[in-house]
């Protein structure tokens with residue numbers, strides 16, 4: 372690093388001192404903290420993004436959001452050139468860099484890192500970083516801090532995209548780097564009038580009082596196939612008694628919903644619009660029937676499987692079947708056991724990964740069609756380039772030899788899904804449009820969809836312990852290897868419950884250990900979870916911090 376670059380960095384970083392007594396960690400999904408603590412982190416991540424842009428010769432994204440967390444929190448995550456999450460290889464540097472105690476150590480770390488990664492700063496190489504933020508009031512000043520970071524690397528430029536959803540920003544990065552065309556509407560490819568057992572035509576969406584609600588309110592008038600009533604699109608407090616996280620965890624109606632909505636198809640998104648769950652209000656109560664990420668995954672898997680069945684099935688639309696597409700679904704240990712059983716029965720390969728989109732996305736990309744979803748509604752569908760190119764060629768052939776045949780329609784539907792769905796990252800709005808299109812195609816109500824299988828009762832608890840990093844897991848977080856002995860105790864407890872399943876893991880976004888239990892009855896799941904909380908105390912010690 373030359374003198375000029377060093378002195379720019381020293382000067383700019385001295386304006387963003389590290390707050391005392393805080394330790395930052397890149398975590399499951401970027402850095403998150405109380406917003407007033409984040410300026411130095413965001414500034415430093417701006418520098419990191421510029422370096423990543425130089426190294427990859429591509430546009431990089433920075434999103435300022437704390438998703439479903441309370442409005443006073445904020446956070447920052449990096450989108451890599453593909454539009455996916457920052458390469459995990461860079462996470463240790465991100466952690467060290469965010470915690471560098473002063474501007475001299477910061478410049479030293481940077482100098483070592485650029486040497487190790489062969490990043491050339493000489494000659495002012497071009498770098499471009501796109502910035503986005505959600506609706507949090509702290510977002511604007513944090514975007515400024517990020518810009519200062521980016522601009523302190525000579526040759527780097529920052530483009531502010533304003534208030535956008537997280538998946539929009541990831542998508543913009545992907546489009547810029549790959550030059551992809553805009554989406555088409557899948558509904559156009561789906562034969563209409565398949566209306567036995569027809570679904571309610573109205574959809575009510577809880578916008579979490581965040582950016583996704585605002586965007587959907589604007590988008591809805593352009594969706595001629597759908598009537599959408601958007602609630603909570605910005606008047607109330609972000610994520611307070613609203614949003615996908617609240618709905619999924621509490622299993623009660625969000626603010627603005629009530630008994631009058633009973634039976635109607637409803638959906639809820641989170642604060643930055645990368646999670647989606649559906650629900651229907653139980654008559655005469657504030658309870659809901661939840662249709663979670665596992666059921667969205669199951670619906671998508673069912674639909675894709677149906678299309679592949681038509682493509683490769685006995686009916687002859689003269690399709691050249693030279694390519695056998697692999698289909699796989701990816702879940703985490705939080706997936707309801709009943710969903711995993713259902714998917715296996717459907718005949719699709721099911722793979723488990725640790726919690727977090729970064730792990731799931733990577734695994735899903737190994738299939739020609741890889742579908743991943745967390746139970747909480749984070750997920751998408753990925754298509755391999757080989758399979759898409761093959762579909763494009765088949766489409767052209769069938770256009771001339773059997774246009775409108777079932778096989779041709781199946782090809783068109785798969786191509787349309789690949790264009791509608793956001794392949795950069797899970798995206799509430801495109802996910803919602805795909806769910807709506809599939810329900811319409813099948814002629815299904817939300818109730819019919821919900822009956823695909825019945826969830827096993829489950830309970831999720833969180834425990835504050837003295838040191839959550841003392842918990843080390845293996846096998847996609849289903850087995851605890853440290854502290855030694857706790858897994859045997861959990862197994863012994865779980866064995867007392869028919870269909871019992873239980874695991875613990877340290878959270879990557881909060882200072883807690885999470886406990887998940889599932890069993891045949893709600894009471895059994897609750898009891899199992901509570902007894903494992905006691906084991907956590909025995910082995911790790913509760914903390915009252």
Ligand SMILES: CC(=O)N[C@H]1[C@@H](OP(=O)(O)O)O[C@H](CO)[C@@H](O)[C@@H]1O
Pocket residue numbers: 399400438705726727728745747749877878879880881885
């Ligand atoms: C049990 C649970 O819901 N965990 C969430 C939560 O991660 P934790 O590492 O469990 O704190 O936040 C992640 C980021 O939003 C999300 O990907 C994940 O599913």
Ligand SMILES: [Mg+2]
Pocket residue numbers: 438439641642643644645646
């Ligand atoms: Mg989110």
